[in-house]
Amino acid sequence: MKNVLIGQSGGPSAVINASLAGAVRAARQSKAVGRVYGALNGIEGFLQRRVVDLGAQLPAEEALARLCATPAMALGSCRRKLPAPPHEVYGQILALFKEYNIGYFFYIGGNDSMDTVDKIAAFLAAQGEEIRCIGIPKTIDNDLAETDHTPGFGSAANFIANTMAQIICDSSVYNRPSATIVEIMGRNAGWLTAAAALAGEKSGGQGPHLVFLPEVSFGVEAFLQKVRAEQAKHQNVVVAVSEGVRTAEGAYVGEMQGSAQDDFGHGTLGGVGQVLENLVREKIGCKVRGINLNVLQRAAGHFASATDLAEAEAVGAEGVRLALAGETGKMVAIRRVSNSPYAVEYTGVEVSRVANKERKVPLEWIGEAAVLPPLLAYLRPLMVDLPALPRCGYFYVDRQRLVQP
């Protein structure tokens, strides 16, 4: 009887712990599985033998339920990218797998984490080892290939739309022209920024007036013209902009600096929201405010999407099912079977087809500083408010310890 090892890697999300809980539950239900271990701080911590027995640490269903409602990463994360094989680290990993009698390795993360799964699975297969490696998808950016969407995205998207509705409401209280520029995560893929467009539906009111995704090049003059035009119509203009928008020449707008004399205002380092705030102040001269939603986007458990929470748990359980069925080198993917009523099914895809790839927003779903109806239809079922604010504490790693609320 072999043991299970689970790790988390990459950036936090509101629901990655639900994937952990789903995997732990499914592993416990199997008679083929012995102990369920957690690697603290991913593959990096595993290489340092920083391993906890999740059976002992999360003994009761009650602890798993709390874990599901807890944002960020209970086991901690790492950003360690494994070197190209051959490399001694793979021998070390295999030796540790044998030491802990691991038969099943699950890694919850994004495309860098899938690279780790891919490399370890390929190494083990080449060695003739029967240790199964399965990737469990997670990224708020929604940019993994071979899956309709990724767990973590819907909750971040739901936070963004709800928060954008609050910002729009706040921005409208004064009877004078203003611009509010909201910077949203997603350096290369505009899925999260697009989600801001649903603020109006969340609030029964207005949505942002302009939405700029990184898939389309950003023109500074065109931006100023659009702000002026919207201001003439609505007075208080709200803009959603991806942190990763670039000019036609490929320069990140958020990294532009300049003097008071040039197009980009005073020397700025605060990202695209700050750069555009300075630009509007200088060129339009209205009241202007840049807002960076920052890590709140990925940590806001209270705005977790009901769809996302359920799917995050399901991909964890599905990963265990795939491994027990003998699969390895696969990632659990979500296939959307129907949009209305919304229905999905889970499949295993080759993790090598996911690793190091990015899935961007299709250009035909993007309008002129706007999000087109097919993209809104894609987004809606993924962003479903929970019936009640989750009441939970927070799990975190303190060196060798998994600290619980």
Added chain:
Amino acid sequence: MKNVLIGQSGGPSAVINASLAGAVRAARQSKAVGRVYGALNGIEGFLQRRVVDLGAQLPAEEALARLCATPAMALGSCRRKLPAPPHEVYGQILALFKEYNIGYFFYIGGNDSMDTVDKIAAFLAAQGEEIRCIGIPKTIDNDLAETDHTPGFGSAANFIANTMAQIICDSSVYNRPSATIVEIMGRNAGWLTAAAALAGEKSGGQGPHLVFLPEVSFGVEAFLQKVRAEQAKHQNVVVAVSEGVRTAEGAYVGEMQGSAQDDFGHGTLGGVGQVLENLVREKIGCKVRGINLNVLQRAAGHFASATDLAEAEAVGAEGVRLALAGETGKMVAIRRVSNSPYAVEYTGVEVSRVANKERKVPLEWIGEAAVLPPLLAYLRPLMVDLPALPRCGYFYVDRQRLVQP
């Protein structure tokens, strides 16, 4: 039978609309009151005859209930400060009061708004007019004199503590030293920044490691030393800092600029969070992130405090009671009768004692980059999570119209 006029002024909060709803309900219940008017965009809009009939616009209790759960300001706001009397504007206001047959004027706002109430009440009294003017307190900053606390504060404080818990959890996932610096509103009074200290209680986990209020002067070297010391203990250090911290010389830290060669990093304009982020990056060299909670602090209806919501509504109703009892030139104040169990009573105080004053955090409640137990005891009953996430739309003003969800 005289009519009622209600206006909102100053910055938005999560519960100022509950004060509006409380006043509307109480006015409707009185047989002495005719119509209930709302001034759009405060006294400024009133001077432009931008007035709506709230009886027609919010006819049903259901609309008032939704209003209570809606952040920002349904009637819109203004920042208009009335000139010192004598001035023709007072005659204009009186003429408009007569045109609309106003007998009772309620103004919901902070200390600038109380200045407006004070001046209009004094003018009307000097003219021998029997129009009653009552201030209804509102400010997230909690800096109004003559009241234990202000409606709006508890909800912003509750958002800050809950969000800080999420940020702390997010900041702890990587196993390497980091600093996260969270900038919080409150330029001269540190009440909101102090509320961050309750993040640990909200999460069952850690609170911020360092808390800097504007009442105490901020030393750059001492700050760096404290970050280094906390990092040695906790690795991932989280700092709560007021936007208004100043050096011993009185300079706002958030306005400091410099070159790569000096103490404050590259020329920065992003406020104290950005300045300290650059400083830590340069002087300590660890992973560092500045986060500005921005207007989310005052717009986050989902984290409204149950205490705050109930009190905001009560001060609205209490204002109407005072006016109907013949009072004028008063502000509704909250007196804390008991802390455990928490109980308050409402009184009227001279609005002239509130106007243009600021109530800061007592120095004996502030520790060394920390909040002392008496301040925590003061804060706790004001920051009570609602049992469920409010589901509401957003009200806003579109020129002459109050738009409803």
